Amino acid sequence: MKFTIALLVVLATVASGAVIQGISRSNLSTGLVYPGDRLLSRYYLYQPARPNTIQYQDYVYRGNYSTRISAVTATEVGLTQYASAWILSGGVGYNSVTVRVQSAKGYGFYYAIDVWGR
Numbered sequence: 001m002k003f004t005i006a007l008l009v010v011l012a013t014v015a016s017g018a019v020i021q022g023i024s025r026s027n028l029s030t031g032l033v034y035p036g037d038r039l040l041s042r043y044y045l046y047q048p049a050r051p052n053t054i055q056y057q058d059y060v061y062r063g064n065y066s067t068r069i070s071a072v073t074a075t076e077v078g079l080t081q082y083a084s085a086w087i088l089s090g091g092v093g094y095n096s097v098t099v100r101v102q103s104a105k106g107y108g109f110y111y112a113i114d115v116w117g118r
């Protein structure tokens with residue numbers, strides 16, 4: 001019984017976290033680019049708008065065993081569509097990262113996702 005309640009709380013927190021992110025920020029920026037770092041990957045995620053639908057897509061970058069990610073950014077391209085982007089797993093200090101991009105209801109998204117590191 002206790003376990004069920006704990007699980008519900010976690011799910012609710014995740015859900016409201018996503019909502020808050022959607023309202024407060026559309027661009028993602030974590031970490032710092034240091035001298036010697038390279039742009040390991042630039043990837044564009046694009047979805048056209050769909051009526052009454054929230055759309056999302058995950059981008060996964062995987063480095064090798066020696067890769068260290070120093071910064072991850074996701075920047076909306078063009079006029080804002082009120083979308084949001086956040087990190088699902090990995091990121092700064094890891095060798096991989098998963099970024100989720102989610103549209104606002106009835107809108108699309110267009111993001112440039114950059115992964116920096118060495």
Ligand SMILES: *[C@@H]1O[C@H](CO)[C@@H](O)[C@H](O)[C@H]1NC(C)=O
Nearest residue numbers: 024025026027075076077080
């Ligand atoms: C996100 O980045 C774009 C491009 O730099 C900028 O035009 C836009 O204002 C930014 N959005 C927010 C909410 O900061």
Ligand SMILES: *[C@@H]1O[C@H](CO)[C@@H](O)[C@H](O)[C@H]1NC(C)=O
Nearest residue numbers: 040063064066067068117118
């Ligand atoms: C591992 O990835 C780094 C970039 O993070 C690259 O510079 C390096 O050449 C790669 N090493 C191998 C063995 O593929």
